[in-house]
Every structure is written in C-alpha cells, then in structure tokens.
Amino acid sequence: MLNPKFFRKFAPFITGAFILYTILLIVPILLSFAYSFTNWDGYSPSVEMVGVKNYIKIFHSESMLSALKNSFVFCFFNAVIITLLAIPLSLVFNAGFKSRNFVRSAFFFASVPSVLIIGYIFQLFFGPTENGVINSIIGRFGLKPVRWLSRGVLPMFSVIFANVWRLTGWHACIYLARLQGIAEEYYEAARIDGASRRNLFRYITFPLLAPAMTISTMLIVIDGLKIYALPYSLTGGGPGYKTTFMTQLIIKTGIGEKMVGRSSAMAVVFFAVIMVVSLIQLYFSRKREDDVC
Amino acid sequence: MKKRIAALWMTALMVGSLTACGGQSGETQQDAEPQPQEAQEEAQQDSEDEGKEEPGVEETGLEACTLTFLAWYPQEKFQPILDAFAEEYPEIRIEFQYAAPVADYLEKMQVLTSTGEIPDLFYIAAENKTEMIENGYCADISGTEAVSRLVDTNKNTYEADGKYYGFAPTTWVGGYFYNKDLFTELNIEVPATWDEFLQVCKTLQDNGTRPIIERGEWFWDSFLGPFMNDYLVSDPDYHQEVMNGTKTFADGWGPYIQKWYDDLIVPGYVGEDLVSVSSQEFFSEFATGNAGLLAGHAGHLKEVQMLEPEFEIGFFPMPGTSGETKVAYGAVDCAMAVSSGTEHVKEAEAFLNFIARDDIVQLYQDMNGYVIGMDGIESDVDPVLADIAKQYSEGKISVYIPQGNWGTYGTGLQQQLIASSQQLLLGDIDCDTFMEEMQSKLEELKDE
Numbered sequence: 001m002l003n004p005k006f007f008r009k010f011a012p013f014i015t016g017a018f019i020l021y022t023i024l025l026i027v028p029i030l031l032s033f034a035y036s037f038t039n040w041d042g043y044s045p046s047v048e049m050v051g052v053k054n055y056i057k058i059f060h061s062e063s064m065l066s067a068l069k070n071s072f073v074f075c076f077f078n079a080v081i082i083t084l085l086a087i088p089l090s091l092v093f094n095a096g097f098k099s100r101n102f103v104r105s106a107f108f109f110a111s112v113p114s115v116l117i118i119g120y121i122f123q124l125f126f127g128p129t130e131n132g133v134i135n136s137i138i139g140r141f142g143l144k145p146v147r148w149l150s151r152g153v154l155p156m157f158s159v160i161f162a163n164v165w166r167l168t169g170w171h172a173c174i175y176l177a178r179l180q181g182i183a184e185e186y187y188e189a190a191r192i193d194g195a196s197r198r199n200l201f202r203y204i205t206f207p208l209l210a211p212a213m214t215i216s217t218m219l220i221v222i223d224g225l226k227i228y229a230l231p232y233s234l235t236g237g238g239p240g241y242k243t244t245f246m247t248q249l250i251i252k253t254g255i256g257e258k259m260v261g262r263s264s265a266m267a268v269v270f271f272a273v274i275m276v277v278s279l280i281q282l283y284f285s286r287k288r289e290d291d292v293c
Numbered sequence: 294m295k296k297r298i299a300a301l302w303m304t305a306l307m308v309g310s311l312t313a314c315g316g317q318s319g320e321t322q323q324d325a326e327p328q329p330q331e332a333q334e335e336a337q338q339d340s341e342d343e344g345k346e347e348p349g350v351e352e353t354g355l356e357a358c359t360l361t362f363l364a365w366y367p368q369e370k371f372q373p374i375l376d377a378f379a380e381e382y383p384e385i386r387i388e389f390q391y392a393a394p395v396a397d398y399l400e401k402m403q404v405l406t407s408t409g410e411i412p413d414l415f416y417i418a419a420e421n422k423t424e425m426i427e428n429g430y431c432a433d434i435s436g437t438e439a440v441s442r443l444v445d446t447n448k449n450t451y452e453a454d455g456k457y458y459g460f461a462p463t464t465w466v467g468g469y470f471y472n473k474d475l476f477t478e479l480n481i482e483v484p485a486t487w488d489e490f491l492q493v494c495k496t497l498q499d500n501g502t503r504p505i506i507e508r509g510e511w512f513w514d515s516f517l518g519p520f521m522n523d524y525l526v527s528d529p530d531y532h533q534e535v536m537n538g539t540k541t542f543a544d545g546w547g548p549y550i551q552k553w554y555d556d557l558i559v560p561g562y563v564g565e566d567l568v569s570v571s572s573q574e575f576f577s578e579f580a581t582g583n584a585g586l587l588a589g590h591a592g593h594l595k596e597v598q599m600l601e602p603e604f605e606i607g608f609f610p611m612p613g614t615s616g617e618t619k620v621a622y623g624a625v626d627c628a629m630a631v632s633s634g635t636e637h638v639k640e641a642e643a644f645l646n647f648i649a650r651d652d653i654v655q656l657y658q659d660m661n662g663y664v665i666g667m668d669g670i671e672s673d674v675d676p677v678l679a680d681i682a683k684q685y686s687e688g689k690i691s692v693y694i695p696q697g698n699w700g701t702y703g704t705g706l707q708q709q710l711i712a713s714s715q716q717l718l719l720g721d722i723d724c725d726t727f728m729e730e731m732q733s734k735l736e737e738l739k740d741e
Contacts, residue, residue: 039741041424042403042406042407042424043403043406043407043421043424043425043428043430044424044428045428120571123571123573124571124573126569127569127570127571127573127574128566128567128569128570128574129503129566129570129574129577129578129583130583131573131574131577131578131581131583132574145566147565147566147569148569149509149568149569150565150566150568150569150715150719151565155569235569236509236510236711237712238509238510238568238569238711238712238715239509239568239569239715239716239718239719240712240713240715240716240719240721241712251400252708255396255399255400255403255704256396256399256704256705256707256708257704257705257708257738257741258424258701258704258705259738259741262741
C-alpha cells in the first residue's frame with residue numbers, strides 16, 4: 001500500500017515522470033493499436049477502418065513468422081551466452097587485483113558507444129573481402145576469406161557475436177553489484193566447514209546471484225527482442241531475410257512499404273509477445289529466487 | 294512550501310531538457326531558430342526598431358521571413374549555396390535541417406506529414422513523390438522560372454496531371470568505372486557490347502582479379518545493361534504495364550535476370566561474397582586494385598578519388614548486346630518542392646529560382662557531381678564522366694533505374710528486389726522464384 005505522506009512529498013516528481021511516460025510510451029502504444037485497424041499509409045490525411053484484416057494478413061505472412069523466429073533465436077542465444085560469460089567475468093571483476101578498476105571500465109566501455117556505430121565497426125571486422133579485418137588476419141596464415149555475413153548461419157552468428165561483445169561487460173557489472181552485497185560471513189563459515197572454491201561458488205555465490213540473474217536475463221530478453229540498430233547496420237537484415245528481426249520488419253513494412261496499418265498490427269502483436277515472454281521469464285526467475293533464498 | 298516549489302522547478306527542468314533532446318533526434322539544424330511566423334515578426338520588429346528597411350526587401354518585393362528546409366544533402370555540402378543565398382536575400386533566413394537519405398529521410402518526412410509540420414521547402418524522391426503529390430503536400434510550381442529552365446526529362450519526372458511539383462536540376466548517370474592501369478597491363482579494350490563485357494570479366498578473373506565489385510544491396514544492377522538497351526528501348530512503357538497488370542515481371546525482366554545469372558553469376562564474375570560487401574569495402578576493393586570494375590556513379594567516383602587521388606579511372610556505360618548505348622543506368626535526382634501549406638510561397642519559389650541561376654546551379658552540381666538537366670547550361674562534371682554527361686545533355690541517351698518507375702510501390706519492391714537477388718546469388722532460389730517473389734510483392738502492395 002502506497003504511503004500517502006510519501007506520495008504527497010514526491011507527487012511533483014511522480015506526476016512529471018507519469019506525464020512523460022504517458023506521452024512518450026502509452027500514447028504511441030494506444031495509437032499503434034488504433035492504427036492497426038486501419039489502412040493508413042503514413043501520408044494520407046484520410047484513413048479507412050479495415051477491421052481485423054491487418055491481423056489476418058500478418059498471421060499468414062511468411063516474412064512475419066521468419067522475423068519472429070529470428071528474433072527468438074537471437075534472443076535465446078544472447079541470453080544464454082551473455083549469462084554464461086558475464087557471471088565468470090563478474091567474479092574476475094570482484095577479485096582483488098590491482099588493475100581491476102581498469103578491467104571493469106574496459107569491459108563496460110563496449111556498451112557505451114551507439115549500437116549503430118558498433119554495427120558498422122563489426123561490418124569492417126566481418127567484411128567478406130581480403131580488406132575485411134578478420135579475413136586479412138586469417139589470410140596471413142594462408143586461409144581463404146570466410147563469408148561471415150553471407151554463408152549459412154554465419155550472418156546470425158555474427159550479429160549475436162557483436163551483441164555479446166557489446167553487452168557482456170555491462171551485465172557483468174550487474175552481477176558484480178550483487179556479488180559485492182553477499183556477506184563475507186557465508187564464505188568464512190563455509191571455509192571453516194572445509195568447502196572447496198568450487199563448492200563456494202556452487203552453494204553460495206551462484207544461488208545468491210539469483211536476483212541479479214532475474215534482472216540481467218530479463219533485460220537481455222527484452223533488449224534482444226527489440227534489437228534493431230545492430231542488424232540494420234551490420235547485415236541490413238540480409239542476406240535475404242536471414243537476419244531480419246521483428247523490429248526491422250515492422251519499420252520496413254511501415255516506412256518502406258507504406259503499410260502503417262499493417263506494421264502497427266505487427267507492433268501490437270510483438271508487444272504482446274514481449275510482454276508474455278517477459279512475464280513468464282519473470283515468474284520462473286522469481287520462483288527460482290524463492291527456492292534458493 | 295519551499296521544498297515543493299523546488300521540486301516543481303526541478304520537474305519543469307527535467308521535462309524541458311528531455312523534450313529539448315527529443316527535438317534534436319536524427320537531424321542537424323543550422324541554429325535554434327524560432328518558428329517561421331515568430332521569426333517573421335521578429336525580423337520585422339528588428340527592422341522597424343532600426344528605423345530602416347532590410348536590404349533587398351524593396352528591390353525583390355519579398356517579405357522578411359524564415360524558411361524551414363528539410364534537405365537530402367548534408368549542410369556542409371549545401372553551405373556554399375546557403376551562403377550565396379544569404380548574401381543575395383538577407384531578409385530570408387533558411388532554417389536548414391537534414392535527414393540522411395533514403396530510409397531516414399522518408400521516415401522523417403512521413404512523421405512530418407502525419408503531424409502537419411511540413412517544412413516550407415523539402416525534397417521529394419522516387420520513393421515518396423507519388424504520396425507527397427497525390428495527398429496535396431506539394432505546391433504547384435509550374436509557373437516558376439526554375440521549372441521552366443529544366444530539360445523535359447527532369448521536368449516530367451515530378452509532373453502530375455500537367456502540373457509540376459518538383460525542381461530537380463541534376464541527373465545522376467552511372468555505369469562501370471574501370472582501372473585504367475590494369476586494363477593497359479592486361480591489354481583489355483573498353484567493351485561496347487555484352488559479349489565484350491563478358492570477355493573483359495573473364496580476362497580479369499583469369500588474372501586473379503575480382504572482375505566486378507558491387508555493394509550488397511545493389512549488385513543486381515549488373516543485369517540492367519542488356520535489359521535497358523535490348524528490351525526497354527522497344528517497350529518504354531514496360532513498367533507502367535507491369536503496374537497496371539497487363540504485363541508481369543517475368544515478361545520483361547525474366548529473360549534478362551536469367552541471362553545475368555547464366556553469364557555473370559554462374560562463372561563467378563559476380564561473386565557470392567558481394568551480398569555482404571559494405572560501402573567501405575566497395576571503394577577500397579576497387580581503389581586497391583583488387584577489383585577491375587566498379588559499378589556506380591559520380592558520387593562513388595569522388596569517394597574512390599578521395600581514397601586514391603592518383604588512381605587512373607575510366608568509364609563505360611552498362612552495355613547491351615548490340616553495342617549502341619541508348620539507355621544508361623541512372624535517374625533524375627531528387628527534387629526540391631514547396632509545401633502547399635507554406636505562408637511564404639514567393640520566398641520559397643525565390644529560393645528555387647535562385648538555385649536555377651547559371652552560377653548557383655553550378656554550385657549545386659559541384660555538391661553532388663551529377664549532370665545538370667537544365668537548358669543551356671553545360672555540366673562541369675569530372676572528366677571521367679564527360680562523354681556520358683554530354684550524351685545525356687544532348688538528349689542522345691535516356692536514363693533508367695527500376696524503382697523510379699514503380700511509383701508508390703517503389704520502396705517496397707526495391708526491398709524485395711534486394712532480398713530476392715541476395716537469395717538468388719546464394720543459390721537459395723532460382724530465377725523463376727525471383728520473378729514470382731517480385732510479382733507477389735507487387736500484388737500484395739497493390740492489394741493494400
């Protein structure tokens with residue numbers, strides 16, 4: 001129950017944030033929902049209602065299903081790989097070596113530049129010609145250039161790799177914050193009982209990282225499903241539709257194909273998907289927290 | 294109470310700073326200008342305060358005002374023209390905004406039309422001209438001196454129902470740039486026919502050089518030579534027929550896509566790795582001599598020359614099978630348009646007329662390097678492109694780019710063209726499926 005005294009004290013701040021949140025987020029979501037029942041092209045001053053036609057079309061659209069699949073594949077591998085790398089990295093960050101602040105900063109820095117810029121930088125790295133950074137390196141060992149952005153699953157791998165590089169340090173900092181909150185007494189007691197370092201991690205550190213894991217994985221999942229700038233700059237969604245994700249398809253459909261009504265329907269469905277996935281994930285994460293704590 | 298006032302003050306500051314940031318997204322502005330009406334009042338007030346008239350007001354009959362201008366070219370490129378205009382018309386201020394073409398520009402324009410905040414001057418392009426004209430966002434500028442000076446092709450590109458809505462003073466003409474030193478070293482003659490072109494590709498490939506470098510989204514353009522010069526010249530209304538359903542993509546494009554696949558893709562002259570070539574690699578592969586030919590236009594030539602100023606470059610248009618080039622790869626550039634809702638029609642038209650002046654249009658041409666499409670003005674293009682520019686200016690050749698003929702479906706079909714051509718190059722689909730995908734995308738867009 002909200003404390004009325006507390007509410008009165010901070011009402012101006014809450015009101016300001018609420019107005020901003022409503023204008024910038026709630027109103028566009030409601031407008032998208034309204035547009036999804038129209039045939040608006042984004043330019044015409046007149047709009048016709050078309051009922052659920054847009055929803056019927058998108059559920060029969062192969063490009064929508066393909067983009068949805070790509071978004072989930074991207075999201076799943078991101079969540080798994082980033083979590084597997086970020087937890088050990090946070091242990092390194094937490095270790096008592098001299099240059100740890102520098103190491104923390106260096107890893108965190110990857111999340112600072114614009115995602116678009118990171119995409120373009122990785123495009124230079126993964127370039128298919130001998131002028132591509134990676135290909136020029138492996139060329140010195142007599143190996144043939146690899147088509148990182150066109151062959152088989154490599155385009156998806158490349159986008160995932162770039163995103164993992166970008167976010168691992170950031171998520172390691174989330175785990176680090178939690179690690180620093182774990183009381184030293186637990187470890188001391190365990191050491192007196194003769195626990196090995198492995199067991200310290202398994203029975204103390206890892207379970208107590210559960211709240212951080214809940215936040216981290218939820219952020220990765222939401223960020224992964226919403227990803228736009230990285231594939232846009234790195235692969236352009238190609239080759240073909242191999243790295244076209246839902247957000248890119250929504251924008252292509254609305255802006256490029258001038259079907260704002262249909263793209264709004266996609267946005268509404270995708271919003272619902274993200275919400276459901278996030279809620280499920282939150283439920284299981286909280287349940288796990290309760291089990292271990 | 295003091296605390297509450299402080300809290301309100303902080304909230305107002307936060308709101309102000311956030312909304313200010315929101316306004317700057319994705320654009321650059323010359324300065325933080327007031328709104329046009331306010332600016333006009335301010336300028337008039339200043340003028341009255343100083344007790345003298347603004348220079349030029351009496352001579353030109355134009356009102357002091359601020360024109361908002363959403364440009365297709367960045368400000369640093371446009372600045373010489375803006376400076377010249379400011380000197381000539383000090384009473385008219387240009388509030389310059391820029392959105393990068395094509396996707397960002399279209400998105401920005403779409404948002405501005407939906408919110409009713411259309412700038413006084415803006416660009417229209419093949420991708421949005423139909424919507425902008427049909428929905429009445431563009432003013433009829435048929436009576437301006439600027440439009441009257443355009444050659445027919447440039448004028449008619451932005452015509453609807455006998456009225457002209459865009460002023461496009463330049464046209465880009467493209468084809469293949471070649472490495473002159475490499476051609477001399479390998480004793481290669483400049484090809485005039487498709488067969489000779491294939492022979493050039495083979496010689497380059499045998500020499501261990503990549504025959505053609507293209508970008509991942511544009512490599513499909515190498516099929517255009519035979520299509521334009523063998524088919525389109527005898528059926529110039531082909532795309533119109535496809536749009537109205539009397540012909541299909543397979544009817545016109547089909548045989549030429551197949552020919553492109555058999556002649557260029559199967560032998561590897563257009564390599565699989567082209568699907569992911571970035572702009573940077575596109576230029577560097579050619580400039581470092583790894584590729585013998587680069588498909589592009591004047592803008593690309595400038596980039597290569599910046600990378601390697603001493604590089605000897607030649608040019609030939611995309612050839613057809615017969616040898617005579619009648620249609621070149623290219624298009625009339627995007628056009629400046631006046632908003633139908635502007636309160637400063639005369640002033641906006643004065644800006645267009647100013648750009649149409651002999652000396653100023655040369656500045657415009659310096660900016661993009663394209664061919665001037667105006668009567669009686671010679672194009673000062675790069676010597677590499679002098680021949681093709683002359684042929685275009687003299688009306689001996691016309692220009693063609695597919696998406697310029699697809700009207701309102703241009704961007705949608707172009708996206709499909711990119712995706713399908715990439716799938717074809719990677720062997721995921723065949724030529725027939727390519728044509729079917731193009732056709733079904735058109736049906737889908739028309740159905741909407």
